[in-house]
Amino acid sequence: MANKRILIISDYERIVPAFMQTLIRYGVEMFDHIYYITPPIPEQYSKTISYDNLTIRTWSNAERLRQYFRGILSPLRFSFWKELSKGRLSFGAIKNIGQLYFCSDGFLGLIDRYINNALNNNNEVFVLATWMQVDAFVAARLKKKYPNIKSYALAHSGEVMADRNPYLHQCFHEFKHQYLDTTYFISQKVLDGYYQAMDDCNIKSRYNSRIKVRYLGSIKNNNMINPDSTGDYFELLSCSRIDANKRLDTIISALKKWNGIPIRWTHIGTGVLENEVKALADELMKINPKVKVQFTGRIDNSDVIRYYAEKHVDLFLNVSKSEGLPISIMEAMSYGIPCAATDVGGTSEIVNQTNGYILNSDFTDSDLIDVLNNYISLPSHEKKEMRVAAMNTWYTKFNAETNAKELFNEWFN
Structure with missing residues (x-):
């Protein structure tokens, strides 16, 4: 039996979005420790997730430089060009794939030590990607490297909607679904649109068992209701x-x-x-x-x-x-x-x-x-x-x- 439950969250948005503040609020009650891995974020956001059993880890300038160097070398990888071939060749697509490698390499360098330490102590490790973009690429790469961990991602709108993501076919989505235990879409309609846009890849038939819809919701701390009208407007x-x-x-x-x-x-x-x-x-x-x-x-x-x-x-x-x-x-x-x-x-x-x-x-x-x-x-x-x-x-x-x-x-x- 695992000694502890460790949750590792990857989030590249540089803020702590409201839905993640909510998940962490209840996650600290259910996990022994949470590691929140993110680029440097303003203090106003770090204060929203200040808990005794939560560690916020950001990268230093030296780590950022090393990450940048590895990103420059990403075109030397066969998988880079394989992913590029799934859509129209353009500078934007090349830049998008390069950024996915550049950003995810930085995450991997920070997260590896936490996973190794947790697994060496017989702890159970869970990884959650905040977005179905670089964060999910990180979670899938970690699952490939450490098959015994559990790895999940949240899919919202912009990153999985064809009308908002011109590089939808060049974001390693097939790779993500292959390795993630579950991808949670926050809306059924968004998921239906995603399946339609990715129909040529047979995402639904190949990975439907690993894709679910789950509403996140909002917090209410009281039993109050909106008061009755008292004005003239x-x-x-x-x-x-x-x-x-x-x-x-x-x-x-x-x-x-x-x-x-x-x-x-x-x-x-x-x-x-x-x-x-x-x-x-x-x-x-x-x-x-x-x-x-x-x-x-x-x-x-x-x-x-x-x-x-x-x-x-x-x-x-x-x-x-x-x-x-x-x-x-x-x-x-x-x-x-x-x-x-x-x-x-x-x-x-x-x-x-x-x-x-x-x-x-x-x-x-x-x-x-x-x-x-x-x-x-x-x-x-x-x-x-x-x-x-x-x-x-x-x-x-x-x-x-x-x-x-x-x-x-x-x-x-």
């Missing part, structure tokens, strides 16, 4: 980066034509298009005095959750052009806030006609206005039913504590 809320994909300009376009009860739209978040969107919002408020817009800027996730618990929200909006499975929607619904969202990625696995509204991905101004009018016109008891349904959706499908513990227990059985 119909309260809309959105929470996201401010960039082209989030399409906040489409909300502004629709609200220019709004002619109903006074609306206050609050947006939480910042991004590259913040100044442009704020300028459009200022123009909106000059054109339509029935609409008020306010931007909070970037606030900590704990403050976002506090907002849901303390300030009334009638409807949460997500009008993204593409998504994986939006945690922002899960968080809002956990407080009983209905959502109107575009039918992209796995969003329809969260939002439905009982807990909100699904918009076509190419919705018009009139479509969004119709949704607002429909919700406003609902009798109070139907609004309450929709809010209860939103909370129940989170509780039954997207409760992060339940989902994380089920995931880890699956590995132990």
Whole structure:
């Protein structure tokens, strides 16, 4: 019997994403020690995963230089050119494959010592890749080298969706599936799209038994629900980066034509298009005095959750052009806030006609206005039913504590 359970996490994003903070939060209760391997990350992120039985390991400049050198030599490997041949020859593809080797070699140099030490002490080793990109390449290479470990990866959206990853066939996905014990897709629709895009490689028929859908979910630390309305405004809320994909300009376009009860739209978040969107919002408020817009800027996730618990929200909006499975929607619904969202990625696995509204991905101004009018016109008891349904959706499908513990227990059985 193994003495201890050791979890090694690879994450190349240079932050600690919210879903990984959640998994670690419950992982420290179920593993004897966790090693989080990542490039240097800002202190604000390292504080989110500060536990006695967790070690954050980043590489030094000397280790980075050695990693860079090995990356330059990656074209000398036969597997480099074999992978390149699976798609169109281009500078971008060559760069992508080189980066996969460059980055994964750095991870391997840091992780090897932990695995060797754990196995020498008869400990059980688990490796988890945060993303289905270089992180998963690391996990698969480790599994090939150490067959006795268990190795897993999470697949989200951008790294496995053909419309967002032009090098989908040149990312060593076949190699990853060959060695990973299980790859967990965070959405059924994302997985279906991946199977379709990789149909020429027969990924589904060859590796279906090693690929699953598992929702990650969001955390809720209390039993509170979003409070009842006390003001004169119909309260809309959105929470996201401010960039082209989030399409906040489409909300502004629709609200220019709004002619109903006074609306206050609050947006939480910042991004590259913040100044442009704020300028459009200022123009909106000059054109339509029935609409008020306010931007909070970037606030900590704990403050976002506090907002849901303390300030009334009638409807949460997500009008993204593409998504994986939006945690922002899960968080809002956990407080009983209905959502109107575009039918992209796995969003329809969260939002439905009982807990909100699904918009076509190419919705018009009139479509969004119709949704607002429909919700406003609902009798109070139907609004309450929709809010209860939103909370129940989170509780039954997207409760992060339940989902994380089920995931880890699956590995132990």
